[in-house]
Amino acid sequence: MTDIVHREAVYLWYYFSVQFEQIFRYWVMGMAMGSLVSVFFKDRIHNMFCHLGEKKLGTAGIVAASLLGIASPLCMYGTIPIAASFSKSGMRDDWLAAFMMSSVLLNPQLILYSAALGAAALTVRIIACFLCGIAAGVLIRLFYKDKPFFRFDSFDEPGNRDTDPNRLIRYLKNLWRNIRATGLYFIMGIALSAIFQRYVPADIVTNLFGDNKAFGVLMAATIGVPLYACGGGTIPLLQVWLYDGMSMGSAAAFMITGPATKITNLGAVKIVLGAGRFALYLGFVMCFSLLAGLVVNVII
Numbered sequence: 001m002t003d004i005v006h007r008e009a010v011y012l013w014y015y016f017s018v019q020f021e022q023i024f025r026y027w028v029m030g031m032a033m034g035s036l037v038s039v040f041f042k043d044r045i046h047n048m049f050c051h052l053g054e055k056k057l058g059t060a061g062i063v064a065a066s067l068l069g070i071a072s073p074l075c076m077y078g079t080i081p082i083a084a085s086f087s088k089s090g091m092r093d094d095w096l097a098a099f100m101m102s103s104v105l106l107n108p109q110l111i112l113y114s115a116a117l118g119a120a121a122l123t124v125r126i127i128a129c130f131l132c133g134i135a136a137g138v139l140i141r142l143f144y145k146d147k148p149f150f151r152f153d154s155f156d157e158p159g160n161r162d163t164d165p166n167r168l169i170r171y172l173k174n175l176w177r178n179i180r181a182t183g184l185y186f187i188m189g190i191a192l193s194a195i196f197q198r199y200v201p202a203d204i205v206t207n208l209f210g211d212n213k214a215f216g217v218l219m220a221a222t223i224g225v226p227l228y229a230c231g232g233g234t235i236p237l238l239q240v241w242l243y244d245g246m247s248m249g250s251a252a253a254f255m256i257t258g259p260a261t262k263i264t265n266l267g268a269v270k271i272v273l274g275a276g277r278f279a280l281y282l283g284f285v286m287c288f289s290l291l292a293g294l295v296v297n298v299i300i
Helices: 004-039 043-053 061-070 076-088 093-105 106-119 119-145 167-199 202-209 214-227 231-244 248-260 265-297
Strands: none
Touching: 004 043, 004 106, 004 231, 043 061, 043 076, 043 214, 061 093, 061 106, 061 119, 061 167, 061 231, 061 265, 076 093, 093 119, 093 248, 106 119, 106 231, 106 248, 119 265, 167 231, 202 214, 202 231, 214 248, 231 248, 248 265
């Protein structure tokens, strides 16, 4: 019995160490880039979004808002108070929807994480999240043009924690907060992927998520709801699944529903939408993820 336990531990350590070596550098680069953007470029990005409100861009403003949402380093609980301040200054709801939707799906840090999945998956993730933000903005423009969609009454603009006068110390403090926030999920993700590689046959993944089947896209979108905890933590799992035969469309669906339905994000979204519009949000996320996955499978 002892020999069996020891052998299994050796196997698991092997899978863990190999994947850790493959992904660790992307996690480090993501930490460094995320803190760099947060400390030195966050205000500039948000000021650019504010200036959009001064221009008559129409639908083109939705595209710009989605791009700026991806560039923003804030999580949903940071994005919503910022969006509340934008709303109070007169920013249109369709632009806010595009900004918030793409912001919750992607940020500079997660882009670097996702590079570990390869160029194809990274490209799919960026384009899908960008288009999801645009779609959210367009739908709000079409169906809520003359009435408000968001309720920001309970949110105030957040305090800035990056205030140390020394720029290097300010950066290092932000970096340490990022490490504390994501480090455990990163290790847990690699541990789960090691267990997955050891005990789940590759043909199960191929049958469940591969072969460009619509069912695989639906399953990936569905498991993205309960499984997603942190962007860095799911990269190891996605890497294993893609290697074992997961279709790119299924991966795209997972990468949309996961962050969009992360439990902490849902709590914030529920507050600013209310029950009825919150249901619309969930329906939109599931429908867009399925559509995106099916389209990706046709293209790739």
